[in-house]
Amino acid sequence: MPKKIVGVEKFLLTLSIAGSLLVFFLLSPVIALFISIDPDTLSQTLYRDPVLANEFRRALLVTLEASVLSTSILLVLGIPLAYILARKRFWGREFIESLIDVPLMIPHAVAGVMVLVAYGRRGLLGPITSWLGLAVDDSFWGIVATMAFVSAPIMIDTLKMGFRNIDPMLEYIGRSLGASPYKVFQTITLPLALRSILSGAILSWARALSEVGAILIVAYYPKSINVLVIEWFSTYGIRYAVSISLVLALLSLAVFTLLRLVVEK
Numbered sequence: 001m002p003k004k005i006v007g008v009e010k011f012l013l014t015l016s017i018a019g020s021l022l023v024f025f026l027l028s029p030v031i032a033l034f035i036s037i038d039p040d041t042l043s044q045t046l047y048r049d050p051v052l053a054n055e056f057r058r059a060l061l062v063t064l065e066a067s068v069l070s071t072s073i074l075l076v077l078g079i080p081l082a083y084i085l086a087r088k089r090f091w092g093r094e095f096i097e098s099l100i101d102v103p104l105m106i107p108h109a110v111a112g113v114m115v116l117v118a119y120g121r122r123g124l125l126g127p128i129t130s131w132l133g134l135a136v137d138d139s140f141w142g143i144v145a146t147m148a149f150v151s152a153p154i155m156i157d158t159l160k161m162g163f164r165n166i167d168p169m170l171e172y173i174g175r176s177l178g179a180s181p182y183k184v185f186q187t188i189t190l191p192l193a194l195r196s197i198l199s200g201a202i203l204s205w206a207r208a209l210s211e212v213g214a215i216l217i218v219a220y221y222p223k224s225i226n227v228l229v230i231e232w233f234s235t236y237g238i239r240y241a242v243s244i245s246l247v248l249a250l251l252s253l254a255v256f257t258l259l260r261l262v263v264e265k
Contacts (some may be wrong), residue, residue, distance in 0.1 A: 036242050062224050162191070
């Protein structure tokens with residue numbers, strides 16, 4: 001066998017071993033979670049104990065409602081912003097793009113503090129949010145605002161890349177045929193960016209669903225499911241925390257399976 005082929009095989013083998021170690025590292029906690037499930041505790045958590053079951057369902061419902069709402073808000077406001085950033089060059093664009101990515105770079109607790117001092121009752125915009133009934137302190141809207149803040153960069157960056165991958169000439173052709181900018185955006189741009197829009201929505205929703213550190217600062221109540229995991233771990237122990245974590249892990253697995261189907265379709 002030629003030396004070059006042998007060298008390539010050794011190189012690929014080395015990469016495979018290194019990659020397998022990382023896969024093992026990532027897979028082990030998933031396997032351990034499923035192995036650690038106590039069926040009796042799981043059934044007690046989900047339906048046998050009315051107090052625990054109701055608390056679990058309320059927390060899960062709050063989390064799902066807040067994450068879906070935050071993602072919807074980001075879609076409505078993020079699509080126009082991402083399109084402008086992708087298509088137009090203007091003074092300060094780089095600063096805005098950097099500002100959007102700030103939540104990705106700061107600790108979660110710091111993100112919570114920032115949301116609180118901006119939109120809390122005693123925050124910078126507290127009088128306005130309180131007047132609108134949207135003050136974030138220990139409220140459902142606090143969870144929504146926190147989720148939107150931490151997941152916005154993922155949404156905007158995904159949408160921005162999707163718009164940049166669309167050939168501007170397709171939009172120019174639509175305009176040359178007499179279509180208005182709104183018509184072109186609606187019938188050409190959005191359909192071509194649909195995969196990126198779906199990917200951005202799923203990723204930002206998953207990010208919102210996973211947030212806990214910032215929510216602990218802004219809105220401990222009403223309890224979200226991640227806050228409940230921490231509370232049950234501290235109060236009842238690991239078995240009860242594992243029961244909730246299993247549900248969240250299965251939900252996350254379903255979400256990212258959906259994402260793969262969307263991206264690869």
